[in-house]
Amino acid sequence: MNYCLVSVIFLMSSAICFAKELPTEAKNILAHHKASIARLKSIQAKVVSRVDTGDGTLKKMTETDWYRVGSEDRFSIKTYMSYGVQEKSWNARKEPLLEEYGYNPKEIRILSNWDQENHPKLPLKPGGKHAIHFARIEGSIQPRDPARRYQAVLSWLLLVPIVTQDLESLIENASEVDLKSTEEGPVFELKTDHGNVNIQLDREHGYLIKRCEWFAGDRAEKPVSIMEVTKFQHFKDKLVFPKAAVVKRGEKVVLDVDVIKLSLNEQLDSSLARVQFPEGARVNNPHRGEIYVWGKDKPRLTFTSNKIFHEWEKAAAGSHVPDNKEVPRRNGKAGSP
Numbered sequence: 001m002n003y004c005l006v007s008v009i010f011l012m013s014s015a016i017c018f019a020k021e022l023p024t025e026a027k028n029i030l031a032h033h034k035a036s037i038a039r040l041k042s043i044q045a046k047v048v049s050r051v052d053t054g055d056g057t058l059k060k061m062t063e064t065d066w067y068r069v070g071s072e073d074r075f076s077i078k079t080y081m082s083y084g085v086q087e088k089s090w091n092a093r094k095e096p097l098l099e100e101y102g103y104n105p106k107e108i109r110i111l112s113n114w115d116q117e118n119h120p121k122l123p124l125k126p127g128g129k130h131a132i133h134f135a136r137i138e139g140s141i142q143p144r145d146p147a148r149r150y151q152a153v154l155s156w157l158l159l160v161p162i163v164t165q166d167l168e169s170l171i172e173n174a175s176e177v178d179l180k181s182t183e184e185g186p187v188f189e190l191k192t193d194h195g196n197v198n199i200q201l202d203r204e205h206g207y208l209i210k211r212c213e214w215f216a217g218d219r220a221e222k223p224v225s226i227m228e229v230t231k232f233q234h235f236k237d238k239l240v241f242p243k244a245a246v247v248k249r250g251e252k253v254v255l256d257v258d259v260i261k262l263s264l265n266e267q268l269d270s271s272l273a274r275v276q277f278p279e280g281a282r283v284n285n286p287h288r289g290e291i292y293v294w295g296k297d298k299p300r301l302t303f304t305s306n307k308i309f310h311e312w313e314k315a316a317a318g319s320h321v322p323d324n325k326e327v328p329r330r331n332g333k334a335g336s337p
Contacts, residue, residue: 022171026179029186029207030168036206039239042268043068046261051081052254053090061255072104072273076116102275103144109275111139123280127317139275139283139294167199167209185210191218198223205232206240225249239264282309 022030045066050058065076079097081090102109113136120133171177174190181187185203190196195216202210213223231243241264247255276297277283283292283299291309292299303309 023179026171026188029179029201030171032207033167033201036208036238036240039237039265040068040241041070041265043073044261044263044266044268044272045259047257047259049255049257051090052252053081058253058256059090059092067268067272069268069270069273072102072270074103074273074275075101077101100275102273104274106144108142108144109139109277110142111137111275111277111281113137114278114281119278122278124278125280125316126313131317134280134282137278137281139277139281141283141285141287143287195224196220202229202232205234206238208232208240208242225254233259233262235264237265 043066047062047064047066048060049062049064051061053059059081061079061081063078063080067074077097077099079099080093082093082097083089084091098113098115100109100111100114102111120130124130124134124137126134170192171188171190174192176191178189179186180189182200185201185207187198187200189198195214196218197215198211198213199209200211201207208229210229212227214225214227215222216224226248227245228248229242229245233241233243235241241259241262243259245257246253277294279294279296279300281294283294284290285292289304291303291306293301293303301312303312
């Protein structure tokens with residue numbers, strides 16, 4: 001086992017530093033953490049975040065409906081405030097930005113500008129009076145990327161546990177790890193490709209993440225941001241779930257997050273946790289280099305380049321077949337559009 005035991009007297013804490021092989025203590029801690037996550041078989045929640053827009057007041061930024069069934073999660077997000085890079089300020093949007101994110105063990109699905117409650121007639125089409133909807137409503141499919149795990153851990157602290165099981169993978173992939181024991185719970189101090197991060201688990205609340213400190217570089221003494229769960233909820237059957245969290249820069253709260261509705265382990269239809277692309281929508285799959293026009297529940301047409309897709313789009317809007325040798329595949333087979 002490749003780790004070294006180091007004696008440290010600092011705020012009544014001790015530390016273990018290790019490389020690839022996890023010591024028994026770390027494995028036990030992670031086992032407790034994963035057991036708490038595994039108890040959450042289904043989640044139906046509404047989460048609201050508020051951001052400091054610069055004048056010291058917190059204004060509603062997002063409202064998220066979150067569904068989990070088994071190993072699948074879907075987040076339907078309405079964004080009311082956006083940060084203008086050029087203006088360097090937060091601005092209220094005229095209309096909320098609508099986005100859906102779906103996660104399962106194999107892939108991520110994203111759908112933009114789709115209003116489930118007030119949507120155009122289906123199927124979407126390139127031409128006619130509803131052409132603007134075909135242009136705006138867009139989906140994408142991408143494989144799960146291990147490099148996104150770091151963001152996932154931070155997201156969990158903000159009550160969006162996209163890949164909560166990957167805390168162990170994050171630790172294993174870190175270039176250096178210290179484990180400290182404090183009165184509130186263990187702290188993993190990690191050096192990663194994205195910067196250094198300290199993750200504290202809460203012993204009294206199922207070893208869920210309590211606090212996360214993110215450092216911009218190896219030699220940074222103070223964290224760039226601190227993310228902390230300020231309240232947990234306990235339910236029957238040893239279920240624990242965060243109720244509220246904040247993000248701080250220094251001592252200033254720049255974002256707060258609150259779970260305003262929550263039900264756990266209720267019987268939910270599995271379709272609630274999946275992003276359903278609307279019929280006729282454009283769906284990009286950059287990993288495979290393909291563009292789809294979606295059918296009932298799978299691709300209806302498949303294009304192998306943007307050029308071929310746009311030729312089809314132009315022709316479909318004008319109701320004629322493009323004059324080119326390559327045509328999209330229908331239902332995975334070569335054919336006419």
